[in-house]
Amino acid sequence: MNYNNFIIPFCLGASLLLIIIIYKFAKWLSKLDKKQKYFVKRNFFSKKSIAAINEVFREALIHRNIYRKNPLLGYMHMSLAFGWFLLIVVGKIEASFYAGSFFEEPWLAIFFKFFAREQANFWVANFFSFTMDLLLLIVLSGLALAIIKRLKSKILGIKKATKHVIYDKIALTALWLIFPLRLLAESSTAALVQNGSFLTGGIGELFSLQFAQNVELPLYWAYSSVLFVFFVSLPFSRYMHIPSEVVLIFLRKWGAKAGEQYSGLSDFEINSCSRCGICIDACQLSFSANINNVQSVYFIRDTRYKKLNDNIANNCLMCGRCTEACPVGLELTLIRQQLRTKTEIAGKHYYDYCENKNNKNKTDIIYFAGCMTQLTPNIIIAMKNIFSAAKVKYWFMDEDKGICCGRPMRQQGFVQQSKDLISKNTKLISKSGAKLLICSCPICYKSFKEEYSLDIEIMHHSEYIKMLIDENKIKLNKSELNIVFHDPCELGRGLNIYKPPRQVLSKIGKIIDTEFSEKDSLCCGGSLANTVIELETQLEIRNKALEILTKSKPDILATACPLCKKSFTHAYKGKVMDIAEIVSKFLYLQNNSKKQEIKEKEIFSILK
């Protein structure tokens, strides 16, 4: 048998790793909620599993997403992950070939050069030896990049690298040592028995025979020991993301979705965070307000080590920029919302007034302005104008102040309170028999779409106006105005509505692009979700966003959210308008030349 005592640390480490991972995975899988479990069972033996394997290959090994965002960083990950993977696979084949059996000792592949000393020097062996050396070289090049990244992160295009915990440092040190030690150990064997190819053989030639004899065994011991250290620290360090992400990809492909409650899927997500720190650079709290300890990477880390405090959980704008940037596609904002759930605080119920709200209206179309829009009455007046120009009959559900949609409460974690509001509103809406609900506030819109189970179509007013234009129910005057459109977080990243507002505005003026738009758009700073930062900090975030948005000095800074409008109005000297207000000003009124004249004067006054 191919045996030497130095394999003990490796075998011990690998076994411990296997046991810990199986234990953890079993625990998390049992915590999946009913729906998630159902999907796992239903799709386990289906094409979806093959699709998952494909994605594991692309994301966990090749790291296509990171490569797209940052090629150098992508290569680093690919060379380490895929390189190591191939080292294992090719090594296994080489060992099986050598042993003449598929069931050779499991450690033979790992320490192959040491045991395969008398290997005949024919072309198959040479081929394997060459391939393994090449792979080792690729891995080492990735390692070199990793070391450079640690020392000087800016070279790899990362502004702020993550601060790591002690487990990470231990695992990282071990990881860095594995491949250089392997290289040296194999080179020393190659020096003694000439079984190396260009790399190990080349370095082996530099060793004297005496030296190689002295260092060979100690080097294999060291190599095996660092493997032990890496394996044992892996489940407690960020490298747990390697096995976790594989399962996560399968779960996602099978159709398991994260809900409002923290579940086993959330556990897999949290452990799939590699702490790359890309979310730090994406966070406005970091680049506008210099707050650098609350970003998703730290939030996830603290959650994992059960050190999460309210200050970190609540210090987030929930703008979703990090979710958009995450190369692993973790639902970071949703996880934060799950963890904000305050089940232990019953909370007071202030909603007695809801009881008095009744609905006697039968209608096809409901307009729901929302609390925030009530604070920007110009938007409501504009919507009324548009409805009347399009000759649409509607019920203004919260004209005499309505019931909150429930989302602000939900964002703070008050689930029960939010549910109370939702059920009240649902009753009112379903009683009306409406087929379409139009919202002016993206926060309400997201809430109606995702937290309510309404059986009617829901639109934001920008989509609705687009529809009215398409159906020729309203016409607009064209002008020479330059317009910058600011994508509200909840409308854009929240619900993927980027085009309709732009299509509407392009009928009125010229849309000017900005540095951060659509998926990359900035938060206005007025987010209701952050209860930690002070107003001053919010204003810093707003000012920075405003500076970027208005660089081109547009005639109008347009948005589609009352909250964004309010944030910007207080700081911007130019015009800040909601899309509905702009449309209302530019409505082309048929069969009424006098009114049209007044309209033109109004438009002129905007230009002034």
Place this chain on the structure above:
Amino acid sequence: MKNKSVIIIGAGVAGIEAANNIAENGYNVTLIEKENLLGGNLKNYAKLFPDFYEAGEVKNNLINKLNSENINVYNNNEITELFFENNKWQAVNSQNQKFLADAALLTTGFTVFDAKRKEELGYGIYDNVITSLEFENMYKTGKITTKQGNIPERIAFLNCVGSRDEKVGNHYCSRVCCINAVKQASEFKEIYPDSQAYCFYMDMRMAGQFYEELYRKSQEKHNVIYIRGRISEAAATLDNKIQIKSEDTLSGLPLKMTVDLLVLMVGIEASIGTNQLASQNEINGEYGFAKSKGLYGNDNITNKKGLFLAGTCKRPLTIPETIADAKAAANQIIKYLNQI
């Protein structure tokens, strides 16, 4: 010695008062005003708190003293640049005309907060939401009515519009609005004793002489009702009344009320001129106001030699305070001109 000169920018209360004092001492004064009429913000008021003194009389008394041959008044002149060069203070107007002098006094004053910035209060959107300045104007013409011409049966005054408001970026108190609201509510009740007046406030700051007495009288004699709470939203009803939402923070209950007229007590902000000329000379302080060298004995001088400050370009002040401050500035300027 006596042909030394000073430029005064802004012919409001502070500017005129200072001009008179300096000219009486034999120095040449160039008094520059951007508007056609002199008097600055004082022009906007009918009567002054706390004694209902005629604002017009105060203004006329000030302007009448400008007859001195040492004073040259340039109205319709907006100064856009002020700097010290070749040993002279130089003020440049929008037509690029230059005024030169040995010293300069900034009396560029304040402007009121633009109530449209608080969109939720409906100013500029609903007819019957007006500002305290518009109320003064109505009072002057003797017709305090709604836009539709009706006598208001219920009127509400809202304090702290644009003052003590973090959201709009003004943390400071404008100092004069509380007592002005008391004054206006009393005036309203004098005309329409059968109507009801409400005043929404955060704190009633009655820190001047006779203010407290006026406040008490407004409650005892005029039955003005004071409610501690800010108005969060205002909206028009179908009959053009204004529905307001607030919280009575003393009882801790939300409050909804319909009034015929809502008066917004707009706060004091640094005027554009103050902001602009102060920044050009690096004496810009908080919130766009101009910054004096120090509060204790140095309040009229600045870090720039020969550049002086008086009145509300520094901070919100009442009219008596402004007059006193202008006299003090004149004193400093005369001393300075004597020395050079």
